[in-house]
Amino acid sequence: MKSINLLYLGYWSAHDSITHSTIFQHLEVLSGFDKVNKVIFCSIERHGEIQPVAIPIPKVSHRPLHSKNLPGKFITKWLDFFIFPRQLKSLIKKHNIHLTIGAGTQAGTLVLKAAKNTPAKVLVSFFDPHAQYMRALGIWKKYDPRYLYLNYWEKKLKKQADWLFPVSHAYRQTLLKEGIPDEKLFTVPCTVNLEKFKPDKEKGLAVRQKLDFSAEDTVGIYVGKFGDIYFDEEAFDWLAAVNKIIPQLKLIILTSQEKPRITAGLQRAGLAKNDYFIACVAHQEVPDYLNAADFAFSFIKPHPYSHAYSPIKHGEYWACGLSIVLPDHIGDDSAIIKKSGAGVVVKNLTKPETDLRKLPAVLQNKKPIFIRNLARQNRKPKLVGDIYTNILSGT
Incomplete structure (x- = not known):
C-alpha cells in the first residue's frame, strides 16, 4: 500500500478554540489511516511568533505561519496571500506532500496557490461562500478589495480544487446548480466529539451551585459573539422577550468579547446582576456549562447565503441534549429543528416574540436523549472518516 503525506492548513491560530473544535477532529481522523505517513499541520499566527506546538495526535507535526x-x-492580508503560498510550497516539496487541505475558503486559496505546478492535490474543507456572505451582511462592500479578491478565488476553487467539502446539504445543492461536478462535492458538517460533549447532570448541578443558580431556575446559554455575522441589539431583544416569557430565567454567556458591553445589553433586556454569568472559558470547560443549561441560543444572522453554515455550537448544544432557539435559514439546522420540534425557529424577525412564545411548551416537553441523537445523526465524527476514506482510496 502506497503511503502518503498530507499538509493541512488552518486559517486560525493553533491555540484558537475553533482550531481545537473543528480542525483537530479532521487531524485525528486523518492520522488514523494506515496509508497516511505524516500530516504537516500549519496554523496562521497573527499575534507574534510562536514555537511549533506539540499536537497530541499521532503523525501530526505543527508548522506555524x-x-x-x-x-x-489590507497590507497585512496582501502580504499573507503573497508570502504564505511560497512558504507552503516549500513545505510541499520538502515533505513530498501528496494532498493539501485548506480549512475554509481563505486557507483553500492559499493551498491552491501553493500547490500550483506541484503533484499535490487540493481539497478545501469547510468550504463556504465567505465573500458572498460578508457582502450580504454589509461587512464588505461591492468594491471592497477583500470582497473582490476572495470572490475571484472562490470561483477559482470551484473550478480548480480537486474536492470541496461544503458543510451543509443545502449549500451542496446550490453548488450542484452552479454546475460543480457531483463527484468533487462531499457534505461534511462541523462534527462534535460526542465523548467530550454529552449530558452530565452532576457537572451541570455543580456549575449551577458555583453560579448560585438554583435547580428550579430555567437557564439559557449562549456560546459565541455579538455583532458582525451575529445579531447584536437584536440578540438582546430576543433575550428581553424570553425574560418576559420564562419565569426565573438565568443566562450563561460564554464569549471572548468584553463584559461591559454585554452587561449593558443584558440590563436593557431586564436581567438583574445575579441573573446572568459572563465568562470566557477554555473549550474543554464548555460541556460543563452546557450541562448547567435547559436550552441554548444561536444568534447567527440569516441572509441569502446562511444556508451554507454548519455552526459547531449547534452540534455541541445537541450533544448535551439542549433545545436550540435560532433564526430560520441557518444551514441545515433550522429545517432539522422545525421537523423534529427540538427547539424554536424564529421566522418573524421583526416580531420575534411571536415565535418565542413557543419556548415554554418546548421546555415542558424536554427530550434530551432524542436531541442528543440529532448530534449522532448529523454531527458524528464518523461522517468525516467516511468521506476521507472515499477520498484517500483514490489518492
Missing part, C-alpha cells in the same frame, strides 16, 4: 501584522489590514 507568522503574519506580519503590520499597520493596516
Whole structure:
C-alpha cells in the first residue's frame, strides 16, 4: 500500500478554540489511516511568533505561519496571500506532500496557490461562500478589495480544487446548480466529539451551585459573539422577550468579547446582576456549562447565503441534549429543528416574540436523549472518516 503525506492548513491560530473544535477532529481522523505517513499541520499566527506546538495526535507535526501584522489590514492580508503560498510550497516539496487541505475558503486559496505546478492535490474543507456572505451582511462592500479578491478565488476553487467539502446539504445543492461536478462535492458538517460533549447532570448541578443558580431556575446559554455575522441589539431583544416569557430565567454567556458591553445589553433586556454569568472559558470547560443549561441560543444572522453554515455550537448544544432557539435559514439546522420540534425557529424577525412564545411548551416537553441523537445523526465524527476514506482510496 502506497503511503502518503498530507499538509493541512488552518486559517486560525493553533491555540484558537475553533482550531481545537473543528480542525483537530479532521487531524485525528486523518492520522488514523494506515496509508497516511505524516500530516504537516500549519496554523496562521497573527499575534507574534510562536514555537511549533506539540499536537497530541499521532503523525501530526505543527508548522506555524507568522503574519506580519503590520499597520493596516489590507497590507497585512496582501502580504499573507503573497508570502504564505511560497512558504507552503516549500513545505510541499520538502515533505513530498501528496494532498493539501485548506480549512475554509481563505486557507483553500492559499493551498491552491501553493500547490500550483506541484503533484499535490487540493481539497478545501469547510468550504463556504465567505465573500458572498460578508457582502450580504454589509461587512464588505461591492468594491471592497477583500470582497473582490476572495470572490475571484472562490470561483477559482470551484473550478480548480480537486474536492470541496461544503458543510451543509443545502449549500451542496446550490453548488450542484452552479454546475460543480457531483463527484468533487462531499457534505461534511462541523462534527462534535460526542465523548467530550454529552449530558452530565452532576457537572451541570455543580456549575449551577458555583453560579448560585438554583435547580428550579430555567437557564439559557449562549456560546459565541455579538455583532458582525451575529445579531447584536437584536440578540438582546430576543433575550428581553424570553425574560418576559420564562419565569426565573438565568443566562450563561460564554464569549471572548468584553463584559461591559454585554452587561449593558443584558440590563436593557431586564436581567438583574445575579441573573446572568459572563465568562470566557477554555473549550474543554464548555460541556460543563452546557450541562448547567435547559436550552441554548444561536444568534447567527440569516441572509441569502446562511444556508451554507454548519455552526459547531449547534452540534455541541445537541450533544448535551439542549433545545436550540435560532433564526430560520441557518444551514441545515433550522429545517432539522422545525421537523423534529427540538427547539424554536424564529421566522418573524421583526416580531420575534411571536415565535418565542413557543419556548415554554418546548421546555415542558424536554427530550434530551432524542436531541442528543440529532448530534449522532448529523454531527458524528464518523461522517468525516467516511468521506476521507472515499477520498484517500483514490489518492
